[in-house]
Amino acid sequence: MKSLLFAVAALPLLSGAALATQPMQPVTKQPVQLTSQQMDKVTAGFTFREVTVSNTSGLIVNVDLPAPVCTVCFLNVTSRNLSVQAAFLP
Numbered sequence: 302m303k304s305l306l307f308a309v310a311a312l313p314l315l316s317g318a319a320l321a322t323q324p325m326q327p328v329t330k331q332p333v334q335l336t337s338q339q340m341d342k343v344t345a346g347f348t349f350r351e352v353t354v355s356n357t358s359g360l361i362v363n364v365d366l367p368a369p370v371c372t373v374c375f376l377n378v379t380s381r382n383l384s385v386q387a388a389f390l391p
Contacts, residue, residue, distance in 0.1 A: 354390070361386045 335343070349364035361369065361384070368384035371377055376387040 357390060359388050359390050 347364070348366050349362070350366055351360070351362040353360040361371075363384045365382055366384075368379045368386065371386045371388060374386045374388040376385065378385045
């Protein structure tokens, strides 16, 4: 019981000492400069893939993802950032 009282009595002293210390200074780093080629590949984490399959057809829409190879697609529109592919399914 005596040690509990000493611990309770010491708490204000310890908290005062903790508050009296100097706060740590944050480390500031310069931002990394990206090259133009690296900036072209930045997507900010956004990618999108939609695959829709029905009884008679299939559709694939990709944003910032590589287009899959489709040899039976009747619609095959691909660019650097967007691809739309559609095919009739058996």
